Amino acid sequence: MSPNTRGLAALLCAAALLGGCKKEESAPVEDRTLDKLRQEVDRVNQGGAPAAPPDANADPNARLAGLAAGHEADPVKTYALPSKENVKAGTLALQPTGLESLHSVRGSGKVALTTHELFLRVKLEAQNVGQTPVHVALSTARLVDMGGKEYPIASDAQTVGGTRKLDRTWEQEQRESMALLFEVPPAAIAPGLSLLVPTPSGEDARIPLQ
Numbered sequence: 001m002s003p004n005t006r007g008l009a010a011l012l013c014a015a016a017l018l019g020g021c022k023k024e025e026s027a028p029v030e031d032r033t034l035d036k037l038r039q040e041v042d043r044v045n046q047g048g049a050p051a052a053p054p055d056a057n058a059d060p061n062a063r064l065a066g067l068a069a070g071h072e073a074d075p076v077k078t079y080a081l082p083s084k085e086n087v088k089a090g091t092l093a094l095q096p097t098g099l100e101s102l103h104s105v106r107g108s109g110k111v112a113l114t115t116h117e118l119f120l121r122v123k124l125e126a127q128n129v130g131q132t133p134v135h136v137a138l139s140t141a142r143l144v145d146m147g148g149k150e151y152p153i154a155s156d157a158q159t160v161g162g163t164r165k166l167d168r169t170w171e172q173e174q175r176e177s178m179a180l181l182f183e184v185p186p187a188a189i190a191p192g193l194s195l196l197v198p199t200p201s202g203e204d205a206r207i208p209l210q
Contacts, residue, residue, distance in 0.1 A: 076102045079189065079210065087207045090200040091130025092170055096207050097177075098123035101189060105161035105181065113157050115183055121162070122180045122195055122209065128170035137198055138166035143182050143209070146192025154183040 079099040086093040100121050106112040113119075120143065128134050143151040158164070162181040180195070193210040 076100050082208045082210065087197075087205050088129075088199075089136050089197045089205040090134045091128055091132075092134050092136045093127050093129045094197060094205065094207060095125040096122065096195070096209065097125055099209055101186075105157045107160040111160055113160055115157075117183055117185050118189070119154065119157050119161075120182045120184050120189065122182070124178045124180065125175070126170070126178055127175040128172055131172060133169050133171050134200060135169040136167075136200070138163075138178070138180065141166075141180055141195060141197045143184060143188070144194050144196055145184075145188045146190060149188070150196070151182045151184050151188065154181050157181040157183065 077100060079101070081096050081099055084096055086095045088094070098121075100123075101118040102121070103116075103118065104112055104114040105119050122143075139153060141153060145151075153166075158166075158181045161179070163176075163178040166178075166180075189210060191210050193208075195207040195209055196204040197207065199205050
């Protein structure tokens with residue numbers, strides 16, 4: 001008998017002895033408790049893992065390792081955008097369409113990247129609405145939080161799970177959906193968070209995200 005099984009069996013015996021000392025009116029509750037303990041002993045004897053206590057703390061490193069290995073699914077959290085109005089970088093109109101955070105970014109192959117912080121994915125619709133081509137270097141886009149701290153594009157995550165060609169010349173009416181990836185601490189995703197995009201004039205176009 002394994003140590004886990006011996007522990008469960010001992011608990012079952014203790015509960016049975018305790019039940020004999022209780023008043024008769026408490027028998028239905030004790031019976032249900034004993035039934036649950038017997039079921040757990042039977043489950044472990046059949047090869048099942050002992051149930052963890054409800055307040056057991058999960059090991060964050062183990063969870064991240066599971067995400068990176070593809071053994072666990074990474075829940076994606078989405079955020080409401082304050083506005084979906086177009087913001088222009090020169091004649092390139094940028095419309096924010098989505099904002100989501102996740103711990104692990106996975107590409108089309110087996111490559112995955114995992115972070116203790118968060119990957120923040122900014123989704124955009126981009127279109128040149130001018131009469132001539134326009135060049136925009138989206139690789140230098142960055143996030144800025146309310147305190148003024150900036151976060152550049154996470155280049156490795158961008159390569160794995162985002163739009164790869166970021167610096168380009170957009171032809172007239174050329175349109176494309178894009179995804180930019182940044183690595184940020186959870187506290188950065190708060191009111192005041194914005195995306196800064198360089199413009200041909202050298203200024204930054206600001207797109208509010210929170």
